[in-house]
Amino acid sequence: MAEKIRVIVDEDKCYLCGGCAGVCPALAIRVSASKWEFFQDKCISCRTCVNACPVGALSAEPLEGEP
Ligand code: SF4
Numbered sequence: 528m529a530e531k532i533r534v535i536v537d538e539d540k541c542y543l544c545g546g547c548a549g550v551c552p553a554l555a556i557r558v559s560a561s562k563w564e565f566f567q568d569k570c571i572s573c574r575t576c577v578n579a580c581p582v583g584a585l586s587a588e589p590l591e592g593e594p
Pocket residue numbers: 536540541542543544545546547548558563579580581582583584585
């Protein structure tokens with residue numbers, strides 16, 4: 528089974544383009560005019576968003592100790 532991850536945003540790099548939210552197959556990211564939001568319960572740990580961000584603002588860290 529694939530490793531579960533948490534997606535983290537670097538707010539200094541993110542310019543809220545919405546690209547990551549657009550490619551997320553699980554609707555686990557929501558981007559509005561003022562903020563980037565991540566919903567851990569929806570994320571399927573596919574890393575598509577991390578690879579899609581044009582400025583490398585997203586990174587993944589292992590989610591440990593979760594059931
Ligand atoms: S794709 Fe990158 S720059 Fe665009 S909203 Fe997502 S994290 Fe921010």
